[in-house]
Amino acid sequence: MTFICSWWRQVTDPPHQKPAYAMVYVVTALTGLVTLMVPPKSIEGAIGPILMLLIGALWCAGGVLAFVTLFSRWWWLERLSLAVAALGTVLYGSVVAMLHVQAEGSRLTQLGIVILSLLLYLVRWISIRQWSYAPPDKE
Known part of the structure; x- marks a missing residue:
């Protein structure tokens, strides 16, 4: 019970922010893992397996590191993690935009979700x- 109380005290205002971002980071890492294990063929076909692995690795690394640092005071490391995950998303979004222009059909829905993330x-x-580092009142 002490651990749970200690963990809950780390949650900043608004109280749902850190747990919500924890879920975002878990989804980011899991998306990276799935991308590494079963890459989307339409994207992999356009950029090749090496770049697809890079995108998956960026999402995995960014999501895991962001999750680990979320409840710490190391905001510089969380920002770095966000940049890593965002780089993977920008690469993926670039391919989606390219396919929208070059291939048949619309990719605007995918592109919208990429922009939202x-x-x-x-x-x-x-x-x-x-x-x-997190100020003492934000720990």
Whole structure:
């Protein structure tokens, strides 16, 4: 019970922010893992297996590291993790945009979801950008 109380005290205002971002980071890491294990053929066919592995690895590394640092004071490391995950998302989004222009059919729905995920990373980055370490009142 002490562990749970200690963990809950780390949650900043608003109280749902860190647990919500924890879920975002878990989904990011799991998406990377799935991408490494079973890459999407339409994307892999356009860029090749090496770049597809890079995108999956960026999502895995960014998601895991962001999750690990979320409840720490190391905001500089969480920002780095966000940048790593965002780089994977930008690469993926670039391929989706390229396929929208070059291939048959619309990829705008995929592109919209990619942009939403980038905006989510950006919101978190903006909220922790001022300090390298969490101030004592935000621990």
